[in-house]
Amino acid sequence: MQTRGRFITLEGGEGVGKSTNLGLVCDFLEARGIEVVRTREPGGTPRAEAIRELLLDPTPGEPLSGDAELLLVFAARAQHLELKIRPALERGAWVVCDRFTDATFAYQGGGRGIDAERIAMLETLVQQGLQPDLTLLLDMSVEAAQARVVARGGERDRFERERGEFFAAVRESYLQRARAAPQRFAIVDASRSLDAVGESIEQCLTQRLAAWT
Ligand SMILES: Nc1ncnc2c1ncn2[C@@H]1O[C@H](COP(=O)(O)OP(=O)(O)O)[C@@H](O)[C@H]1O
Numbered sequence: 001m002q003t004r005g006r007f008i009t010l011e012g013g014e015g016v017g018k019s020t021n022l023g024l025v026c027d028f029l030e031a032r033g034i035e036v037v038r039t040r041e042p043g044g045t046p047r048a049e050a051i052r053e054l055l056l057d058p059t060p061g062e063p064l065s066g067d068a069e070l071l072l073v074f075a076a077r078a079q080h081l082e083l084k085i086r087p088a089l090e091r092g093a094w095v096v097c098d099r100f101t102d103a104t105f106a107y108q109g110g111g112r113g114i115d116a117e118r119i120a121m122l123e124t125l126v127q128q129g130l131q132p133d134l135t136l137l138l139d140m141s142v143e144a145a146q147a148r149v150v151a152r153g154g155e156r157d158r159f160e161r162e163r164g165e166f167f168a169a170v171r172e173s174y175l176q177r178a179r180a181a182p183q184r185f186a187i188v189d190a191s192r193s194l195d196a197v198g199e200s201i202e203q204c205l206t207q208r209l210a211a212w213t
């Protein structure tokens with residue numbers, strides 16, 4: 001019987017280094033002979049990426065209602081799960097995803113103030129019990145992460161234009177979720193050098209791999 005693959009997510013606020021470290025996670029696993037599917041949310045399939053465009057579009061004018069934002073996030077996720085994540089896990093590949101539902105609890109929950117119970121209802125509907133096996137939460141101060149976003153350059157999307165209080169609430173929600181599920185989460189101090197962060201991530205992956213095999 002084919003063993004189901006593992007599902008690993010990277011989480012954290014803007015500029016903490018998720019995209020940078022995603023490659024490191026994938027390389028680490030591939031070097032151990034594991035088939036890896038690298039993906040991201042919102043997005044991951046062409047139609048889910050189209051929903052991402054809608055969510056990130058900073059064009060002023062018509063605001064996006066909180067519920068519309070929440071439902072779009074889960075619409076993209078439903079598509080991503082059915083077409084990409086579940087088939088990969090079922091054939092035994094491992095999925096490494098830049099953000100998943102913890103981001104919804106942090107951004108739509110903590111940031112926008114949507115009740116966690118409403119989010120949890122959609123989580124149950126769309127995921128039917130599927131949860132990441134490991135979530136690497138890259139954590140650092142909002143101010144230092146913002147400085148990285150500024151240095152990275154480029155146009156700011158709809159979320160990146162939010163105020164400092166929004167990101168402080170996002171960070172706090174992530175930390176609360178990590179404390180509530182310490183088996184699933186590993187909190188990584190993302191304020192350190194790229195090498196030091198990478199070393200912590202590799203240590204964590206080494207421990208998990210040993211526990212899973
Ligand atoms: N540990 C680090 N130290 C210094 N700069 C970093 C570190 N990690 C990432 N960066 C830089 O910070 C910026 C944001 O990183 P990125 O991976 O795009 O973050 P995210 O995907 O979490 O928004 C990029 O320019 C990246 O090169």
Ligand SMILES: Cc1cn([C@H]2C[C@H](O)[C@@H](COP(=O)(O)OP(=O)(O)O)O2)c(=O)[nH]c1=O
Nearest residue numbers: 013014015041042073099100103104107159
């Ligand atoms: C997955 C997800 C992302 N988001 C937001 C967070 C990000 O600002 C945005 C896009 O994610 P991402 O591309 O990871 O942003 P960045 O690389 O700049 O950190 O989508 C939500 O609000 N809810 C969600 O469920």
